[in-house]
Amino acid sequence: MVLKDKVALITGAASGIGKEIAIEYAKAGAKVVIADLALDAAKAAADEINKSGGTAMAVAMNVVDEAQVDKGIADAVAAYGTLDILISNAGIQIIAPIVDSTLENWRKMLAIHLDGAYLTTRAAMRAMIKAGKGGSIIYMGSVHSHEASPLKAPYVTAKHGLIGLAKVVAKEGAKDKIRSNVICPGFVRTPLVEKQIPEQAKELNISEEDVIKKVMLKDTVDGEFTTTADVAQTAVFLAAFPTNALTGQSVVVSHGWFMQ
Template identity: 65%
Template sequence: MKMKDKVCIITGAAGGIGYGIAKRYVEEGAKVAIADIKAEAADKAAADLTAIGPGEAFGVTMDVTSEDAVNAGVKAVMDKWGRVDVLVSNAGVQIVHKIEDFPFDAWKKMLAIHLDGAFLTTKACMPIMKAQKGGAIIYMGSVHSKEASPLKSAYVTAKHGLLGLARVVAKEGGQFGVRSNVICPGFVKTPLVEKQIPEQAKELNISEEEVVSKVMLGQTVDTEFTTIEDVAEVALMFAGFETNALTGQSVVVSHGWFMQ
């Protein structure tokens, strides 16, 4: 098993993509901290995953926009398992508006969760990984780390920013064996995306069916949503790739929507 006994922290892992990655890691024997702002959901997800095995999981309450909460969560992992081998910064939300209508508070919330969360969790885990002489930090980007869409100014800005952060982590962490990567999914049918469908239909004055077929999947090669399992396999690859050969790189997982 590629991940046997590796200690992993995954933010926003009580559901969606984060849960899918956690499940894949546990299947490979990892010890996974389900870090989520929803404490009960994190505990339930951890119990469900531990029951699946062969790895194990436990829930950690974490608001990724709070430095104190992040530090406390990472400390809880260290107290339990004594190391951190993999950080997956996955927590995120989506808010859509035209730029002129985008509330500034909503803009700040988006950047805080996506960028502050990535920075604070990295800041907390980096010294641990350096001391261990190894670790993997994986950021959940998006096709919108490389492309833009209407109504998503804050999201696109945040996801572009993760590329820069990952590259700096690669430069600073390389001599210590600390690697960084960004996974850039296309549209994955999670509650986050399902929430966008009626919102974009309203903003763009088109049907929900057109949002899916034209806006979301129109540029793919097969009009298929990217799956959570697709993303989890890439997260497994990056977590288990233990040289600096791929550090600082991003991979798009989008059924051909965006090609590099």
């Protein structure tokens, strides 16, 4: 088990990509902390892992609440003795043209994606430096960390920002053996993406089928969605990588949509 006895905290892990990563990490031997705004759902995900023979706990975490972030990571360290891996995964999506968008939604999107990444990173790095064992910080970016799409100005801006943050963490964390990388998935059929299909159909005045084929998947090599399993396996690989040879990078997992 490549992550045996590692402690991993994953934000937004009660469902979707975060939950899939938590399950794969537990299978790989990690002790998993499910951090989510929805505590009951986080507890259910942790129970599912524990019943399957893994080790998991849940903490309530609103990633834009400084005190709650610091407490959640402190609780994880108190329970499991250390923190080796942070997955900054929590995020939302709001679809609107720039001219019809609101400052409130712009600030909300940037806060959850960027403020949340900053606050969890700061708390995790403090814990990792104190433990003196190094660690791995992984951000959930997107192909939109490299590309733009209509109707997603704050999301694209935030996802680009995560790459900049990861590069700074890679440089500042190197002396303490803390690595940072960004996973950049294509479209994954999570509830977040399912919600976008009718929204984009309405905004673009096309069918939902055309949103899937002609917008979401048109630049893939095979017309396939990325899966939560694809992303989770990449997260295992990045967390298990042993040296600073792989840090400050973005790994695109998208069926060929955007090739670096």
